[in-house]
Amino acid sequence: MDNQNQNPQDGNINIQLNEMIASGVYCNLALVNHSPSEFVVDFIQMMPGVQQANVRSRVILAPLHAKRVLAALQQNVANFEQQFGEIKEVEPFVLGGNNVQA
Incomplete structure (x- = not known):
């Protein structure tokens, strides 16, 4: 599946998927670490x-991109x-060291 071509001079890029x-x-847990x-x-x-x-997928981000994703x-x-209404948390959010579990 290809997205339509965009002109990079217009500030758009062609993204291939x-x-x-x-x-x-499908993932139901994420662990975040940083250096x-x-x-x-x-x-x-x-x-x-x-x-x-x-682990189904690992994504490594530069700090600036992590902040943009956030x-x-x-x-x-x-x-x-x-x-759709408020998303209610049913499980506690766990923090541990440099590792954050979501």
């Missing part, structure tokens, strides 16, 4: 009653809640 990536993966130069986000799928969880998520959550 192949079918394998477009289908996505001075990067953020690492592991997206994990946990199954109830199973002690082992599998802003985009905050805006999209606000838009979602305005349209």
